[in-house]
Amino acid sequence: MALSGDTAVRGGTNEDVALAAAGDASAFERVYRTHVAKIHSLTRRMLGSHEADEVTQDIFVRTWQKLGQFRGDSAFSTWLHRLAVNVVIERRRSFAIQRERMNDDPSVLDFVSVAPARADLTVDFEQAIEQLPRGAREIFILHDVEGYKHREIASMLDITSGTSKRQLHRARMLMRKHLGGS
Amino acid sequence: MTMHDEWTDKLSDYLDDELQDGERAAVEAHLRACRECTAVLHDLQRVVARAQGAAAVTRPPLTDLWPGVAGRIERIRQPHRLAFTIGQLAAAAALVAIVSGAVAIRLLGPAAAQRTGQVAAVAPSDAPLPAAAAAADDAPRAAQISLADDQYDAAVADLEKALKQGRGKLDASTIAIVEQNLQTIDQAIAQAREALAADPANSYLSGHLVETRRRKLDLLRRATALTDMD
Numbered sequence: 001m002a003l004s005g006d007t008a009v010r011g012g013t014n015e016d017v018a019l020a021a022a023g024d025a026s027a028f029e030r031v032y033r034t035h036v037a038k039i040h041s042l043t044r045r046m047l048g049s050h051e052a053d054e055v056t057q058d059i060f061v062r063t064w065q066k067l068g069q070f071r072g073d074s075a076f077s078t079w080l081h082r083l084a085v086n087v088v089i090e091r092r093r094s095f096a097i098q099r100e101r102m103n104d105d106p107s108v109l110d111f112v113s114v115a116p117a118r119a120d121l122t123v124d125f126e127q128a129i130e131q132l133p134r135g136a137r138e139i140f141i142l143h144d145v146e147g148y149k150h151r152e153i154a155s156m157l158d159i160t161s162g163t164s165k166r167q168l169h170r171a172r173m174l175m176r177k178h179l180g181g182s
Numbered sequence: 183m184t185m186h187d188e189w190t191d192k193l194s195d196y197l198d199d200e201l202q203d204g205e206r207a208a209v210e211a212h213l214r215a216c217r218e219c220t221a222v223l224h225d226l227q228r229v230v231a232r233a234q235g236a237a238a239v240t241r242p243p244l245t246d247l248w249p250g251v252a253g254r255i256e257r258i259r260q261p262h263r264l265a266f267t268i269g270q271l272a273a274a275a276a277l278v279a280i281v282s283g284a285v286a287i288r289l290l291g292p293a294a295a296q297r298t299g300q301v302a303a304v305a306p307s308d309a310p311l312p313a314a315a316a317a318a319d320d321a322p323r324a325a326q327i328s329l330a331d332d333q334y335d336a337a338v339a340d341l342e343k344a345l346k347q348g349r350g351k352l353d354a355s356t357i358a359i360v361e362q363n364l365q366t367i368d369q370a371i372a373q374a375r376e377a378l379a380a381d382p383a384n385s386y387l388s389g390h391l392v393e394t395r396r397r398k399l400d401l402l403r404r405a406t407a408l409t410d411m412d
Contacts, residue, residue: 025255029248037242044241053243060251065258125232144233150200169194176225179232 017076021067028067032060035077039084045129045141046088055091059084085142089156092138128178132171139164140171189216193223197230334395341402348409360405367398 016034019027039059044052063083070079129137129145138157142148143164150161150168157164189212195201196209213220349357374391381387 023259025252025259028255029252032248032251036247037240040243040247041240053245053247056243057247057250057254060247061254061258064251064255125236129236140233144230145237147234147237150198165195165200169191172194172226172229173190175229175233176222179225179229 014072014076017067017070020064021070028064031063031076035080036060038077039080042081042084042141042146043088045126045145046138047091048130051091055088058091059087062087081146085146085156092134125179128175131178132174136167136171136174139167140175143168144172189219190222193219193226197223197226334399337399338402341399341406344406345402345409348406351409352405356408360401363401364398367394367401370394371398 016027016030020031036056040052040056043055043059047055063080066083070076129141132140139153142153142156143150148156150164153159153164154161189209192201192205192209196206201209213223345360352360371391371394374387374394378387378391
């Protein structure tokens with residue numbers, strides 16, 4: 001059953017967050033339904049469709065465990081998003097992908113199929129993202145889609161800002177090819 | 183890497199305003215003279231614009247993931263639900279009755295307890311004691327006992343000795359109830375120790391043992407206070 005965002009999302013307010021932090025599972029379900037589409041989209045882009053469901057569940061279980069640490073210094077959505085990114089990164093590390101991710105071998109460019117630009121741009125763009133090499137994809141999503149700065153990405157991934165910039169440029173050039181650039 | 187690549191490699195940094203002033207000026211000068219790099223820059227701008235647009239497009243999962251999340255949360259909330267034997271659970275339940283029973287004896291008197299034949303669930307375990315008993319609680323032997331083994335054992339021994347010396351002042355039925363309850367508590371402590379030995383990292387069991395020992399101390403203090411009231 002696909003969840004309709006508008007019908008499923010009800011509440012998810014700061015009050016629900018507070019209630020959930022006090023152990024109210026019903027309030028936490030409202031929080032879940034408010035944010036699940038955005039979190040699932042993040043995991044799907046960063047890890048691919050096949051892992052997105054499981055990792056999304058991991059993220060919300062972790063959220064439940066850590067709700068007591070949310071102090072309201074930032075918006076809850078911002079706090080949740082950062083927690084989600086951390087879970088995704090841990091997941092990647094747990095599968096020892098880190099080494100592969102930082103491989104600067106330019107031959108990875110060949111792994112990406114080049115497709116002409118199409119009318120269904122959103123789907124096409126999402127598919128193009130999924131085809132990026134993992135390392136480039138991760139940084140492209142964090143920087144260009146999610147809006148993190150290079151220094152933040154470097155901190156999260158334990159890399160240098162220079163590496164982050166190089167991977168971003170590589171991802172953009174691959175996406176350019178996919179979208180029909182020369 | 184060609185000379186051209188050296189310039190195109192700078193285009194993302196240029197686009198993100200990550201270049202120093204001198205580099206930026208050099209790139210801009212090159213762009214004015216190079217159509218190819220200008221075209222690449224425009225393509226990169228399109229890519230970035232599309233990525234930023236994608237951020238606003240979210241899709242929920244195709245299946246409802248909440249039941250899975252809810253199930254895992256439930257297991258977190260009740261991590262030890264299946265971890266205890268029936269005997270352990272019975273002992274834990276008995277503790278509540280024991281301490282409440284001790285208070286019942288205190289508040290209603292031995293005769294009342296004997297009359298009803300039930301000592302449980304009359305009052306909460308932390309119900310206030312009559313003044314005489316409270317005064318007895320303030321005696322040095324009962325004051326702020328640590329649950330560290332040495333201090334605890336010494337305090338228990340001290341109270342047991344005092345109770346033994348004063349038992350002649352207590353009604354026989356009261357003595358029987360106190361001794362029976364102490365025996366039950368000791369069994370509960372032994373079971374908790376056994377379970378903790380099998381699962382030393384179990385924080386619930388650890389807390390349960392501490393609480394059980396505290397309740398034994400509390401019962402001894404209250405029983406001893408009875409001997410001091412007359």
